[in-house]
Amino acid sequence: MEHELGTLYEAQKIELQIIEKETKLQTAPKKLKEMDEELKQLKEKLEKEKVVFEELEKERKKKEKELEIDKDKIKKVESKLYEVKTNKEYQALLKEIEAAKTTNDKTEEDILTLMEKTEELKKDYESSQATLQKRGKEIEAERVKLDAETKSMDKIIGELKTQRDNLLSVLSNELTSKYNTLKGKRSGIAVTNVKNGVCMGCFMNIPPQLFIEVTKNKKLIQCPSCNRILYFAENE
8 A cells, every 4th residue: 555655645746736737827818918907007107197297398388488478578568668758657567567577487486396397207207118118028028938838838737647647547446536536625635745743735633643654654544634645755
């Protein structure tokens, strides 16, 4: 029985490799979709920053043009000061000029604020561009690697299944049947190691006397908690 249990344990180790690779194969499309979604979100973020940046630039240029027009108006009004004939007209022009200058001062403040915001957004936009470019290259490398892995995965899984089946073929039908039944009920793990009196399948303690029997690997013993076949592999 010791040889049979050892063979069964080796088959189980191969089974775990099969499970790992089948899981990876099944999750590959999801991984690709997640990477595509990440890139999409980065591009959308960049586009939004670009729109805001361009809007602020338009607003700044608009105000600069308004300021230029208003300054020209002030010059024209100032030139009229020398043409007025009454003090009343003179004072009215002065008030008009003062009001225009106050408005211009406010416009200049707005322009400076817009310039500061634009500069900040420009830095954010350039940073987002760099992030998108860097992450884009990383994702493309991941995609190429994942594609290569998935293309060879079917072949590898087939080879592993052949190795597993070859090991199981030398065992009795009864033992193979028990293995397959437990594998189906216990998420692919029918045989598990025992370490320090603990079943490594369900991580429950087993009775001390039973543990001693398991360490001998002389007969088929199943975990009292999860019913998996117990095997003692000291170095694993």
